[in-house]
Amino acid sequence: MELGWLLWGAAVLLLLHVLMELSPAVNFVLRIGFYYVLCIVFSALTAPVCLLVNGGRTVKNMRIIKTVVKTFKYFFGLRFEVKGLENFEVEGPAIIVSNHQSILDMMGLMEVLPDDCVQVGKKELMYAGTVGLIIYLGGVIFINRKSTTSAKMVMAEVAKTMTADNVKVWVYPEGTRNCTGDLLPFKKGAFHLAVQAQVPVIPVVYSSFTTFYNPKKNLFTSGKIKVEVLPPIHTKGLTSDDVTDLTDRCFRTMRETLFRLSGRPSEAKDSS
Numbered sequence: 001m002e003l004g005w006l007l008w009g010a011a012v013l014l015l016l017h018v019l020m021e022l023s024p025a026v027n028f029v030l031r032i033g034f035y036y037v038l039c040i041v042f043s044a045l046t047a048p049v050c051l052l053v054n055g056g057r058t059v060k061n062m063r064i065i066k067t068v069v070k071t072f073k074y075f076f077g078l079r080f081e082v083k084g085l086e087n088f089e090v091e092g093p094a095i096i097v098s099n100h101q102s103i104l105d106m107m108g109l110m111e112v113l114p115d116d117c118v119q120v121g122k123k124e125l126m127y128a129g130t131v132g133l134i135i136y137l138g139g140v141i142f143i144n145r146k147s148t149t150s151a152k153m154v155m156a157e158v159a160k161t162m163t164a165d166n167v168k169v170w171v172y173p174e175g176t177r178n179c180t181g182d183l184l185p186f187k188k189g190a191f192h193l194a195v196q197a198q199v200p201v202i203p204v205v206y207s208s209f210t211t212f213y214n215p216k217k218n219l220f221t222s223g224k225i226k227v228e229v230l231p232p233i234h235t236k237g238l239t240s241d242d243v244t245d246l247t248d249r250c251f252r253t254m255r256e257t258l259f260r261l262s263g264r265p266s267e268a269k270d271s272s
């Protein structure tokens, strides 16, 4: 009886392997599907641990979540090469801004995430089943992207509390996923937040995924991601009039870094 099941299991695995070899679409769907399954299952297993250890919604849960998510890269053959972690060592709170290419970014996020750092996320994520629960327990700040007024109110509240609670806030200033190998124009919320709280902005750049991940081409292989934490940009003394300049400066620096890390030096020259 057991041998029968074993043979069936082996046959299914063999079939999947052959299908993956033959069809890039099957390979892509299975690998991305596996990522979803990992996220859903490990969120369900990690949520009770977070509740038992820390009792509820708190940024301290991010340490537990980080430990779990950092193991995911081994399943997909992803390697991260991180530089500049010392740039996170600023005194007190800060706004961290980074490029956002895919849902796979959660692995890259956890690779470098400093302690006591919450992310800003779209409120729809709260309803993503067990993943929503774990994101809620981790203290993620939810914003409604369909209402500028309410998003701005939440961000203004964060500006007040981040100093009191001494937390860093991670924002994806492109506001959505973008896997083109370039940056979308930055939204200004993160920079308003930094100026309102008078805290530094720390840019983090991940090299382009396009060589190993492209949903349009059903591409998802193993790969190496270079990550660079850039020096903090200070905002002491800046006012709301300086937000546009601050945003542009940060955008230019991050775009140049993105092209350098992704081996596209010629385009960096075009980015004026």
Ligand SMILES: CCCCCC/C=C\CCCCCCCCCC(=O)SCCNC(=O)CCNC(=O)[C@H](O)C(C)(C)COP(=O)(O)OP(=O)(O)OC[C@H]1O[C@@H](n2cnc3c(N)ncnc32)[C@H](O)[C@@H]1OP(=O)(O)O
Binding pocket: 038, 039, 040, 042, 043, 046, 065, 068, 069, 100, 106, 119, 120, 121, 122, 125, 131, 134, 135, 138, 140, 143, 145, 146, 147, 148, 149, 151, 152, 155, 156, 171, 172, 173, 174, 175, 176, 187, 188, 189, 190, 192, 193
């Ligand atoms: C254990 C296993 C687990 C496995 C799975 C889980 C893994 C990990 C779990 C934890 C990690 C979870 C992390 C989740 C990350 C999720 C990422 C996302 O969801 S990204 C999408 C959401 N984020 C953003 O959108 C952030 C960037 N957006 C902004 O900053 C925007 O500006 C805004 C959202 C604040 C407002 O956007 P919008 O309505 O589009 O309006 P704008 O055009 O941007 O602004 C209009 C004008 O208002 C000005 N403005 C903006 N903010 C402010 C402010 N705070 N104060 C004053 N004024 C503000 C802005 O400058 C515009 O004016 P203008 O004159 O045009 O300059």
Ligand SMILES: CCCCCCCC/C=C\CCCCCCCC(=O)OC[C@@H](O)COP(=O)(O)O
Binding pocket: 035, 036, 039, 040, 100, 102, 103, 104, 105, 106, 122, 125, 127, 128, 129, 131, 175, 176, 177, 178
């Ligand atoms: C009861 C409902 C069940 C729903 C189940 C859904 C399960 C989803 C499961 C796994 C997904 C793993 C994703 C990990 C978190 C990813 C965060 C993320 O990258 O969000 C995207 C957001 O930044 C930008 O969104 P858009 O590009 O604007 O869109």
